[in-house]
Each structure stands twice: as structure tokens, then as C-alpha cells.
Amino acid sequence: MSRNQNDFSIRVLTKDDAEEYNALLRYAFQVTEAELAETGWKDDEIKQSKFPVLERADVLGCFNGDELVSQFAVYPLDMNIYGQKYEVGFVTSVCTYPEYTGHGIMKKLMKKSLTRMRQSSKSFALLYPYSIPLYRRLGWEIISNKMTYVVKDTQIPTKISEPGYVRRVQWNDRQFMELHARFAEKTHGCLYRNNLAWEEYFRWDEDDTMVAIYYTTDDIPCGYMVYLISSDIMHIKEMIYLNREAQLGLWEYIHAHDSMIDEVRGNNYYSEPIAFELDDSDIKETIRPYAMGRIIDIEQFIKQYKCDLDGPGGCFCFEIEDELLPWNNKTFVVTFKEGKCELDSGMTPQFHMKMSIGTFTTLLMGYKTAEKLLHMGKIEATADAAGKLDDILYQEIPYVSDYI
DSSP states (O other), X not given: OOOOGGXXXXXXXXXXXXXXXXXHHHHHHTOOHHHHHHTTTSOHHHHHTTOOOTTTSEEEEEEETTEEEEEEEEEEEEEEETTEEEEEEEEEEEEEOGGGTTSSHHHHHHHHHHXXXXXXXXXXXXXXXXXXXXXXXXXXEEOOEEEEEEEXXXXXXXXXXXXXXXXXXXXXXXXXXXHHHHHHHHOTTOEEOOHHHHHHHHHTOOTTOEEEEEEOTTXXXXXXXXXXXXXXXXXXXXXXXXXXXXXHHHHHHHHTTTTTOSEEEEEEOSSSOSGGGSSSOOOEEEEEEOOEEEESOHHHHHHHOOOOTTSOOEEEEEEEEOSSOGGGSSEEEEEEETTEEEESOSOOOSEEEEEEHHHHHHHHTTSSOHHHHHHTTSEESOHHHHHHHHHHSOOOOOOSOOOO
């Protein structure tokens, strides 16, 4: 087939394209369904790329004649950003046949897809990056970390005796799913799980994956863990809790398995490392970049954005560079006052700051402070401006992000 870009066409994929869609995924990731199921919980990025999104997502494909050569899918979700529920796009299934790389196809697909998101009132998008440098060049930036830990059986806390109790439940237990919704409502950076998200949550898990809920003495659920015991190892896929009692109660439950396991491996869904809390803190903890995000439309995003209610307020001029999306590539005047933001309020800016759209994204998501970004050379501004902005914005590095 021709490699002439004039022969390429872009359109929305449908169920009729499922065979080609799956074939491209399998080739790009070089993984079969059976191999995927055997990977456990280590290959998050691959698992997310296998979503059956054609029916309920916006999927664009690039064709060379009748041949699908590249694709870009956006899955609609809601996300908690400092207490505000945003409609966002979760990007997945991004891949191109190798012989078609270097033609700028993926960039065109991304721009068209982000434009469609903007038209549907989605001002923010996120993804698992297969190449951080590539996505950075296109305006994306890191917004969260992933923290994992390995605890030997002899290091599991033993001096815990919480008043509540733990009960194992089915995967579709209503209280289990409602607990996650309550967690999402109070946790910055958390995605709300809809029905399809819950389907995908367990799609690649083994049949003996367990769900355990911690209840208070009043039978109120306030924490849960999803885990699998295999080869003398307890793998904790997810453990969340709404209070300290539930946190300790779940670790008490883990300790009850000490005769069955040699170690515990898990993901920490909170910003604080767990080592300090253990009597024997000599455990293995790792941290790495996890998800990247991108503000699609600054004006839409700012209108919903909340800042520190107790902050001093102020008026800033933000000169944003965005080579991919021209509507962001300009100057914005934003007034922060009483926890809210206003665009072009008519006030004279007190401070001027220049940065890329990626830097602006990671700043407003709380992953890095303005002072830190200034020190790194990511922002052009005075130290006074950076310090003032940090006083205004919430400063919260997102927990290990719950991106489905």
C-alpha cells in the first residue's frame, strides 16, 4: 500500500472494526489474551490497553486505504480534582504499526481526539505513558506516582487490636463498590468507577482473587482490600480506607494470614510511604511516575477549578505555550479569590508567569509546586510570584492514582 499521507484517512471506529482493532493491539503489545491473564498485576499499562472500548468509548482510527494502521481511544470517566467532579477522557489503546511510524499519524489522531473531547466539554485527559519523552513533547506531564512495597511475614505489624471486624465478600458486593465511591468523593486525583470500569477492574484477575471489607462495631464499612494469595505471597491489588481504624484493622487481617504467607506485595494508594509506621521499617518500597495528564481546554478547566479557600488570593497572567492545541497557546489572566477562579476579570495582573501547557497541568494538579518548577527552570517568573501562587493553590501530591 502507498505511504503517501494523502491516502491516509481518519474516522471513528465501530464494532465492525473490532477484528482489526484487536489485531493492531496484539501486534503492538506482542501479547496474547492468555499471556495477559498470567501477568498478574504488574503490567498495568498493558492491561489498560486491552479495554473493549469500541462500544462505549470514542475511538479514532487512521486507515491507509482499507487497512487500519493506527488508533487512539478515549474512555469517558469522572475525576475528583480538589473536590470538583470533572468529566475527563482516559486515553488508551494508543498504537501504530511500526512501518507507519514517522508519518505524524499519532500526533494527528491525538489532536483530533483532544478536539473532540473539548467539544464534548471534557477539559482534562490522562493516560499511562509508554514513552514519557514522547508525550511530554505533545504537552502531557506527569501528575502522579505509583508506590509499591514488599513486606516480609516477620515485618507485618503484630500489635494491632481494632474493635471492628473483617468479612470477605463477592466481587459485585454493593458495599464494596460504594466504599470506593465514598473514597473517590474525598480523594483528589481519584477516578469514579462506572459499570464498565468495574468490569475492567476484575477482567484479568484470577478466580481466587478475594475482596475483604473492614466494618466498625456498628457494622459500618469503612475500608477494603482486594488481594490474591499465590505461591506463599499475598498480592494486595488495592487497599483503601476512610479512617485510621480501618487502616489498622486491615493490617490486622493481613497478619492473620502470617502462617500462610512469606511476604506481602502491594500498592500504596496514599502519598505517604508506609515504612515509618512499621516496627521493622527495613522494607522495600519503590516509587515511579505513573500517570500523565493534560489540560485540554484551559478556559473550561479553570472555570471548575478550586483553590485554597483560606489562601491570600491574587491576579496572575499566565503565558502558556501549547504547540498542539492553538486555543491554549496564548495568555490567560486568572483571578484567584475565596477558593474560586475567574478568567479575564478585568483586574490588572499582579504577577506574570510563562510556562508550557504540561508544566501548567502538573502545577494545577498539585504534583509539583510553583517554587519547585521555578527552580527546575520550568517556569519563567519571579520567586515572589512563585511563592505567592503556592500560597494560593492547594499543595497536594496525588496519591498513587486510582486510574481504574
